[in-house]
Amino acid sequence: MDTIERPNTLDTDAARERARRYRHRILEISQQVQALHIGSAFSCTEIVDVIFNGLIRTDRPKDARDRFVMSKGHGCMIQYVILEEMGVLTRKDLDLYCQAGGMLGCHPDYGTPGIEASTGSLGHGLSMALGMAYAGKVQGDGSLVYCVLSDGEVQEGSTWEATMMASSLGVSNLIAFIDNNDFQSLGRTSETHPSFYPVIGKFEAFGWEAVEVNGHDPRAIYEAVVTRKGDKPLLVNCRTTKGKGVSYMENVPIWHYRSPSPEEYAQALSEIEASA
Amino acid sequence: MRNTFSETLYECAKVDPSIYIVVADISPAGSMMNFREEYPDRFINVGVAEQVMIGMCAGLALKGCRPFAYTIATFTLYRPFEMVRDDLCYQNLPVTVVGMGSGIVYSTLGGTHHTMEDVAIASALPNMQVIAPCDPLEAVEATRYCATQDKGPVYLKLGKAGEPRITENAVDPFEIGKLRYLKKGSDVCILSYGPITNMGLEVADALEADGQSVSLISAHTIKPLDVEGVAKALRDHKRVIVIEENVPHGGLSSRVKEIALDTKASCDLKTFNLKDEFIHFYGSYDGLLDAHGLSVPKILDALR
Numbered sequence: 001m002d003t004i005e006r007p008n009t010l011d012t013d014a015a016r017e018r019a020r021r022y023r024h025r026i027l028e029i030s031q032q033v034q035a036l037h038i039g040s041a042f043s044c045t046e047i048v049d050v051i052f053n054g055l056i057r058t059d060r061p062k063d064a065r066d067r068f069v070m071s072k073g074h075g076c077m078i079q080y081v082i083l084e085e086m087g088v089l090t091r092k093d094l095d096l097y098c099q100a101g102g103m104l105g106c107h108p109d110y111g112t113p114g115i116e117a118s119t120g121s122l123g124h125g126l127s128m129a130l131g132m133a134y135a136g137k138v139q140g141d142g143s144l145v146y147c148v149l150s151d152g153e154v155q156e157g158s159t160w161e162a163t164m165m166a167s168s169l170g171v172s173n174l175i176a177f178i179d180n181n182d183f184q185s186l187g188r189t190s191e192t193h194p195s196f197y198p199v200i201g202k203f204e205a206f207g208w209e210a211v212e213v214n215g216h217d218p219r220a221i222y223e224a225v226v227t228r229k230g231d232k233p234l235l236v237n238c239r240t241t242k243g244k245g246v247s248y249m250e251n252v253p254i255w256h257y258r259s260p261s262p263e264e265y266a267q268a269l270s271e272i273e274a275s276a
Numbered sequence: 277m278r279n280t281f282s283e284t285l286y287e288c289a290k291v292d293p294s295i296y297i298v299v300a301d302i303s304p305a306g307s308m309m310n311f312r313e314e315y316p317d318r319f320i321n322v323g324v325a326e327q328v329m330i331g332m333c334a335g336l337a338l339k340g341c342r343p344f345a346y347t348i349a350t351f352t353l354y355r356p357f358e359m360v361r362d363d364l365c366y367q368n369l370p371v372t373v374v375g376m377g378s379g380i381v382y383s384t385l386g387g388t389h390h391t392m393e394d395v396a397i398a399s400a401l402p403n404m405q406v407i408a409p410c411d412p413l414e415a416v417e418a419t420r421y422c423a424t425q426d427k428g429p430v431y432l433k434l435g436k437a438g439e440p441r442i443t444e445n446a447v448d449p450f451e452i453g454k455l456r457y458l459k460k461g462s463d464v465c466i467l468s469y470g471p472i473t474n475m476g477l478e479v480a481d482a483l484e485a486d487g488q489s490v491s492l493i494s495a496h497t498i499k500p501l502d503v504e505g506v507a508k509a510l511r512d513h514k515r516v517i518v519i520e521e522n523v524p525h526g527g528l529s530s531r532v533k534e535i536a537l538d539t540k541a542s543c544d545l546k547t548f549n550l551k552d553e554f555i556h557f558y559g560s561y562d563g564l565l566d567a568h569g570l571s572v573p574k575i576l577d578a579l580r
Contacts, residue, residue: 127328130331131335135341
């Protein structure tokens with residue numbers, strides 16, 4: 001079993017406050033553009049926050065840093081606002097989101113500060129994260145690789161190729177989260193793919209450690225990782241709500257993509273602030 | 277050629293711990309066995325799972341490694357095509373996609389195991405370099421280049437086994453990005469790449485026996501192509517011939533025709549390619565090439 005250093009700590013109240021702040025900022029940006037995958041970003045807000053602000057260790061050498069791959073690339077707006085708050089991206093970078101002259105598009109690109117891999121086409125991220133994790137294992141650098149997948153992209157065969165391979169290679173420094181909001185473009189995942197459930201048993205069958213948590217509970221997400229056994233790759237199946245935090249967006253597929261009108265924006269902001 | 281590739285990669289891996297080889301359930305040829313035994317951590321067999329083969333290579337490269345993805349050409353380039361495009365080319369990572377047994381060399385295995393259009397497909401990808409050595413000696417040089425370069429992804433198009441050495445007395449040295457004259461003449465110029473260059477050599481010998489002065493060029497770097505070199509060859513010869521194991525579109529023939537148009541070349545230009553069709557022929561490699569119209573007698577008939 002590899003030696004896994006314990007990640008940072010997590011202040012749950014601070015995590016909830018950050019989630020509110022991030023949703024607020026994403027709503028602000030939504031008024032600059034026609035579309036920004038807002039529902040997808042709100043769905044994985046707490047997951048990505050816990051990864052960046054609780055799990056990724058910041059005191060490591062650059063080559064041996066912990067890495068994050070947003071396999072569900074369309075959810076990257078949450079990554080952008082976190083990177084903005086960390087000072088990796090600037091306010092101007094985000095002001096130019098999806099605009100001529102800017103560097104941030106609807107999907108994250110390798111080469112952008114803070115982005116470890118280009119994603120957007122589903123089913124690519126887990127294999128790349130596995131390659132990074134395996135190199136870290138061979139190099140003995142103690143690095144951890146975090147990867148967030150959508151439940152829709154788990155339908156990709158390539159995801160299962162990587163799932164099989166990770167445990168076969170004895171990789172234990174790979175930690176994957178499924179943002180399991182039960183929605184994809186054409187409806188509920190549980191209706192199109194009922195055989196997808198139960199999820200964690202399938203990963204366990206492929207040699208992973210797998211747990212299920214409430215994906216909007218920062219403490220639960222964090223504890224799932226830090227209490228893991230550590231001798232296998234870890235899958236955290238996060239039960240989430242698409243569009244979480246704004247009543248009219250929750251579980252309504254149109255909010256996968258579109259931006260709110262000024263009236264809808266005002267309502268959304270008041271709901272997000274009321275949750276503080 | 278595949279054994280030469282394996283030997284060379286093994287030699288490179290001995291001195292460079294960043295070299296990894298990721299294979300998809302293919303018997304390790306030649307020195308790849310040594311690689312696997314001596315560096316088991318750097319030899320990864322993903323099994324019959326080509327998408328993760330390419331994705332893992334990208335992840336390894338993102339951690340500073342120099343991975344080679346290795347299996348039969350159709351399974352390194354076609355099956356995981358979107359991973360090649362997005363993970364390797366879009367991110368511009370130094371990963372070598374080795375297309376072993378490319379073209380129609382696996383003649384008896386049928387069309388599912390052929391890559392009649394791999395050069396066209398690989399060349400269409402931004403950032404992708406396409407290199408096709410014509411003999412085992414060039415395979416050594418090409419492999420060494422792939423094992424040390426940082427420019428971006430490479431599609432390394434290889435034959436299988438038994439290719440003769442035809443570059444021992446080449447006029448030019450092997451240099452990536454430059455046409456390589458194996459023979460230099462003034463009447464006719466034959467451009468080719470990959471194992472079928474040997475057919476070009478036989479055509480050259482026959483034309484020389486007819487009293488013509490013939491150049492033979494190994495265009496091993498198909499992308500980025502030596503455009504100036506091609507333009508000069510078009511200027512310097514009365515007749516230019518392209519022989520390639522690729523369908524008529526998207527390969528060297530197409531590029532040479534484009535350059536001829538751009539430079540208003542006045543020479544006679546003839547191209548010999550695989551046909552744009554699937555041919556159900558299950559004999560020898562030479563027999564299948566002949567069914568596609570590629571044989572020394574057929575080319576000479578067309579020229580005379």
